[in-house]
Amino acid sequence: LEVYQRQKRVDVPDTGVLEEDLVGFLKNLFAHWRETSSGSVFRSLIAEAQSDETAxxxxxxxxxxxxxxxxxxxxRAKARGEIPAEIDSAVVADLIASFAWRHLLTNRLDEDEATIGKAVNYVMRGIAAPAS
Structure with a gap:
């Protein structure tokens, strides 16, 4: 974990639009994992954690x-009034992390921006049909 933490941090955009910030964050994270040793190091750490309690x-x-x-x-989006105050930021963060980790663990870090945008859009808007 120390090796991974010593790597350069991922830039987190602050565009003033949540959807753009999340897409930018995921693009930057995927590039970081893909273009540095960070992806393979973190993937190995996740694998080790499956059988080692300390890890x-x-x-x-x-x-x-x-x-x-x-x-x-x-x-930040809540503070701007872009999303309701009752949204659980930690749960949304988990959804974004789940998407990222799945791509890391399946070595699909070359996902295009359109697909990343679609995933973020689903998180932002949900997938249920609008009430009629």
């Missing part, structure tokens, strides 16, 4: 910090 605890602690960091993107 699992370290990953859980690290993930909480990253969850909080990603949730700040959501909190």
């Amino acid at each position: 699992a605890a370290a990953l859980a602690d690290y993930s909480l910090g990253r969850r909080s960091h990603t949730a700040q993107i959501i909190e």
